[in-house]
Amino acid sequence: MNSVSISNELSQLLNGSNIQVQLSVPQLVEKVLNRNEGSLTSTGAIRATTGKYTGRSPKDKYIVEEASNKDKIDWGSVNQPISEEAFSNLYNKVISYLKEKDEVFVFKGFAGADKKHRMPIQVINEYAWHNLFAHQLFIRPAEDELLDHQSEFTVISAPNFKADPAVDGTKSETFIIISFERRTVLIGGTEYAGEMKKSIFSVMNYMLPENGILPMHCSANVGREGDVALFFGLSGTGKTTLSADPNRKLIGDDEHGWSANGVFNIEGGCYAKCINLSREKEPQIFDAIRFGAVLENVVVNSETRVADYDDSTLTENTRAAYQLQAIDNIVDPSIAGHPNTIVFLTADAFGVLPPISKLSKEQAMYHFLSGYTSKLAGTERGITSPQATFSTCFGSPFLPLPANRYAEMLGEKIDEHNAKVFLVNTGWTGGEYGVGERMKLAYTRAMVEAALEGELNNVETVKDGIFGLEIPQHVTGVPDEVLQPNKTWADQAAYEAKAKELAAKFRENFKKFTSVSSEIEEKGGPIA
Numbered sequence: 285m286n287s288v289s290i291s292n293e294l295s296q297l298l299n300g301s302n303i304q305v306q307l308s309v310p311q312l313v314e315k316v317l318n319r320n321e322g323s324l325t326s327t328g329a330i331r332a333t334t335g336k337y338t339g340r341s342p343k344d345k346y347i348v349e350e351a352s353n354k355d356k357i358d359w360g361s362v363n364q365p366i367s368e369e370a371f372s373n374l375y376n377k378v379i380s381y382l383k384e385k386d387e388v389f390v391f392k393g394f395a396g397a398d399k400k401h402r403m404p405i406q407v408i409n410e411y412a413w414h415n416l417f418a419h420q421l422f423i424r425p426a427e428d429e430l431l432d433h434q435s436e437f438t439v440i441s442a443p444n445f446k447a448d449p450a451v452d453g454t455k456s457e458t459f460i461i462i463s464f465e466r467r468t469v470l471i472g473g474t475e476y477a478g479e480m481k482k483s484i485f486s487v488m489n490y491m492l493p494e495n496g497i498l499p500m501h502c503s504a505n506v507g508r509e510g511d512v513a514l515f516f517g518l519s520g521t522g523k524t525t526l527s528a529d530p531n532r533k534l535i536g537d538d539e540h541g542w543s544a545n546g547v548f549n550i551e552g553g554c555y556a557k558c559i560n561l562s563r564e565k566e567p568q569i570f571d572a573i574r575f576g577a578v579l580e581n582v583v584v585n586s587e588t589r590v591a592d593y594d595d596s597t598l599t600e601n602t603r604a605a606y607q608l609q610a611i612d613n614i615v616d617p618s619i620a621g622h623p624n625t626i627v628f629l630t631a632d633a634f635g636v637l638p639p640i641s642k643l644s645k646e647q648a649m650y651h652f653l654s655g656y657t658s659k660l661a662g663t664e665r666g667i668t669s670p671q672a673t674f675s676t677c678f679g680s681p682f683l684p685l686p687a688n689r690y691a692e693m694l695g696e697k698i699d700e701h702n703a704k705v706f707l708v709n710t711g712w713t714g715g716e717y718g719v720g721e722r723m724k725l726a727y728t729r730a731m732v733e734a735a736l737e738g739e740l741n742n743v744e745t746v747k748d749g750i751f752g753l754e755i756p757q758h759v760t761g762v763p764d765e766v767l768q769p770n771k772t773w774a775d776q777a778a779y780e781a782k783a784k785e786l787a788a789k790f791r792e793n794f795k796k797f798t799s800v801s802s803e804i805e806e807k808g809g810p811i812a
Contacts, residue, residue, distance in 0.1 A: 293379050300383055305390045309576040315412035322413050326589040328575030331582055332413045334475040338581050338599035341458045341474055342681050348463040358686040370453035371463055375470055381445045389415035392433050394423040395484050397618040398548035401497060406435040410442045417477040417578050420605045423552035437467045437487055443475040481555055482682055485539050488550055490684040498542040498693040501679030503527035504535040506620045512547055513736050516678040517629030518657040522710040526732055528568055533615045542697055549618030558604045561593040572610035579604055622701040625736050627708055633658035635712035635720045636769050636783040640731040641753035642745060645698050648705040649691045650808025652677055653797055654790060672789040688800045706735045714772040716782055730761035750783045752811045
């Protein structure tokens, strides 16, 4: 099937009598309740469950191998190829399936807050609650923008359509397939709404670099003087907590682009984890979960309809989706200038990385490519001691292009705009996990604030003897001895052994970057 016939098939679907286009939030809420797709909580949010898939299915994600991308994609376990024929056959089946539904829901909007670089998209859903999710997570058009909206990428999600691996060329009943030539994301066999969000992020990670824009899996905020900060970090590193600063306005919490004009949010909403959520700890997120918001897999009292955020019966990965405008302290529209400060967050359970260190450009590229943090004992079956975890560019599941492409762009941006880069360890001090203690949040906040205010730009530093990192000797509000990890360990031999163990893991992980310049490895990594 060629792209013209696919377009014709899509046109037939969109012109069907069952199509519901651009319903308002109240209309979608009514549809969700009338169709028994979800329930209303005590705050007015919609609560839905996703069945057996309560997270992404990375092993079921594919990119169609096409002439235009065959030599560009970083093929492998993350970017699995699938044939054009297999995609076309599944596409036909899904379209035919949706044509037979009583109702199909369509959202038209944008990815990218900067109008110069945004991509018009449409999301076609079997479920009303999925369409409500799209309404919260993507950028909503104004009425005049809707009049001439021409979608450049289409997401088609049919959760109840299941693939037959023997016939369809998939690994399971679930599939998430991106076709760049057909400008289509095809999703089936899973009710997890996050697949839609992350698929568009993957698309932007492929398309933005073609226009000289660096896509980034990070949060961003801006200070009173217009100074912009980026926060990169994997789950559990404190990215959400540290970027939610009452003295700074939020640009976005997860996906951004860095263009020649500055930083812009790719999304129009937030998809926040809400396990153990409380108003005391995270008031912005807690209060944003109101009418129009979507709660995913959160346990709710059947009588009072009050959400129990501490209950992980269904999954630890409970989520809330809401518009950015549900938060008071935001930048609207979600665009700002060039970053002054970049913070890489890691939760080092080995207890050997400095709580804050200044990075050279080469070190920034090295740690960006490494994307290090720790999995802790007890978080997954079989993990009995801290495990080093590396996620390339802090977002490896969403990077279609080779990693060095993104790292080189970051290096160029750092040079061009003189951005200061810091590695901040929110993990352990005085010993590894189980021996030492977690870095005090008050200390981390003080260090991040000092970095953002420019107080660390010209301070005296001492070089770490194993990782080669430049450690500030003084930070206001932090005891000097806390800044140097070797001084917090009672047993110096044990510290050195553990530090060398982690350094070896960094080196071993970095071997996979065969096309990265040797200068980055030599100047950026642990001292050999």
